[in-house]
Amino acid sequence: MNIVYPPSRYAGLEILSCAGGHKFREHLHDAYVLWLNSETGEHYTVNGDSKFLQTGAVSLIEPGVPHANRSCDERNSHLRSFYCTEEFFQQQYLHIYETEYTAPLGIRLLEHAGLWRSFTALHEYMLGVQDDLKVDELVLSSFSGFFEQCGGRNLQPVRDTCDRRVAKAAEYFHAHLDFPILLEELAEMLGCTSFHLIRLFRLQTGMTPHAYLTQIRLEKARNLIDHGVPFSAVAMQIGLSDQSHLTRQFKKRYGVTPGQYKKQRQLL
Numbered sequence: 001m002n003i004v005y006p007p008s009r010y011a012g013l014e015i016l017s018c019a020g021g022h023k024f025r026e027h028l029h030d031a032y033v034l035w036l037n038s039e040t041g042e043h044y045t046v047n048g049d050s051k052f053l054q055t056g057a058v059s060l061i062e063p064g065v066p067h068a069n070r071s072c073d074e075r076n077s078h079l080r081s082f083y084c085t086e087e088f089f090q091q092q093y094l095h096i097y098e099t100e101y102t103a104p105l106g107i108r109l110l111e112h113a114g115l116w117r118s119f120t121a122l123h124e125y126m127l128g129v130q131d132d133l134k135v136d137e138l139v140l141s142s143f144s145g146f147f148e149q150c151g152g153r154n155l156q157p158v159r160d161t162c163d164r165r166v167a168k169a170a171e172y173f174h175a176h177l178d179f180p181i182l183l184e185e186l187a188e189m190l191g192c193t194s195f196h197l198i199r200l201f202r203l204q205t206g207m208t209p210h211a212y213l214t215q216i217r218l219e220k221a222r223n224l225i226d227h228g229v230p231f232s233a234v235a236m237q238i239g240l241s242d243q244s245h246l247t248r249q250f251k252k253r254y255g256v257t258p259g260q261y262k263k264q265r266q267l268l
Helices: 086-097 113-127 132-149 164-175 183-190 194-205 209-226 231-237 243-254 258-265
Strands: 002-004 013-019 024-027 032-037 042-046 049-053 057-061 067-071 078-084 108-111
Touching: 013 113, 024 209, 032 049, 032 113, 049 057, 057 113, 078 113, 086 132, 113 132, 164 183, 164 194, 164 209, 183 194, 183 209, 194 209, 209 231, 209 243, 209 258, 231 243, 231 258, 243 258
Parallel strands: none
Antiparallel strands: 002 013, 013 078, 024 067, 032 057, 032 078, 042 049, 042 067, 057 108
């Protein structure tokens, strides 16, 4: 198994390469994840619903949505993920259609072999020695194809019909990562019981509030490491007890230690 988080020169666009298979337990991202497997299929769950991503298809998952995935054939697998911010998507859409779309993009499964090949090629170029002009062209053509499959100029937003209390809790988590959060106080703030809040989280995310908070903290940790913050300070800023706690949680989530991740992200 080889997991790599290489640097990217595109603001709002990062990639992950996982060759050889890895079981990613329930987790979430603070950006959209556009992903595929160039060698085999993927079993995955989104909000507790089981799905299958076949070779030749591309999947999009919204920020903050819990999901898990594993390769059908761990010996012959290459998971390729693109992490895209809302700002990056808007910028690409503006380049192509000279207007903005109405968010959110939602969760989508795009079964289109041409789009799959395009993103596979883009990912491979971003992993290797970059020919900047070629990669720029692939970025534009790949995301142009992506938006076309989503509706092109007539792209329609996917509406969120979920109970807003979970979204409000997530906002509170983001604003108080370095503070101890008590379930009873959080539930009282949101106007429900602790039991009901746990039930809401399980129904909408498939996670408990604590598990969801842990994922947000680890995404923040990754961002802080990218900005050169020392590991001990990272642990403190996201509310973990110490650096060893950070290392255990980070390795469990991303498949690499904070030190390995930092080394991969350093520009050569």
